[in-house]
Amino acid sequence: MGIVIAVISGKGGVGKTTATANVGLGIALNNKKCIVVDFDIGQRNLDMILGLENRVVYDMVQVMDGEASVKQAVIKSKIDENLNFLAASQTKDKSTLTSEKVKKLIDELKDNYDYVILDSPAGIESGFEHTIEYADKAIVIVNPEVSSIRDADRAIGILDAKSQKVKDGEEVEKYLIVNRISADMVQSGEMLCSEDILDILNIPLLGKVSEDRGVIDASNQGKPIILDNKSDAGQAYARIAGRICGENIPLKDVESVSTGMFKKLAGIFK
């Protein structure tokens, strides 16, 4: 039986879809059968980040409505055969989702994959509630920035009130990814450090991802940054995916300038 992980953020534009793509591919690269599902109905984006936009024939709403089977709709990635993808509907409205339909789809995916990763829409509307409803775990993506952190706390609050697991008296494990860290700014006191964010949100840290120009370059090409094992963000996602798959990988300090300085020095000697 697969594990269902919802990727949530509260605020939009913090790198949630990028994180979903990289976490999904990272799990696949760890030899686990993984499917990523875009729950952001009406704003299909994950297909672009994964470079699969031209291969989408059926979307997840069509599967839920019985117009296509899971088999017909799921796209197998050419990057890694363990990575599978189910697209969001671009035409339908978020209101098309119902608890029954979502449960049926997720139950079927759980039977077929080790990991089911759900990219939730931003905000805390019904689309978000349906994404977290049947999740076993959640990954919360924040930027070290006040509005992102506040919205994340609100999203966590809704998760803790509305998920089926919580209603059944269990707990949904939540893990934090701090995205777009600038070591220079943390060191100069202009940016919240991960420890501060952890103090505020009070959930365990899954990983820290540095601000990395390569992320945009990667999405331009539809090749998630985790494939660039020289990039800071790519390495960070590789560590994160390893942790999700049960490996004990210590957290790397990406907030000290020393790593940046070292790099600059290394650059001189290149």
Next chain:
Amino acid sequence: MFSWLKKKQSASVAKDRLTIAIMSDRESNQDFQFLDELKAEILEVVKKYVDVSSVDIKKEVEGDIEALSIDVELNHKG
């Protein structure tokens, strides 16, 4: 040097402001946790006396005053 000191503070200002904002967010969300239950119970009680179709409860905040407004909609007469 002083500008450096000033900069040093903005992350800690952010932390203080967030801690307070989130505390008050969580409190007001706590208030909402019981609303569904309250709605169901009010519906049960009122139903004993009149035929109701729905109960709607809203929390309203105006300045320093917080109020719960409860709308009870009756079923149409026979």
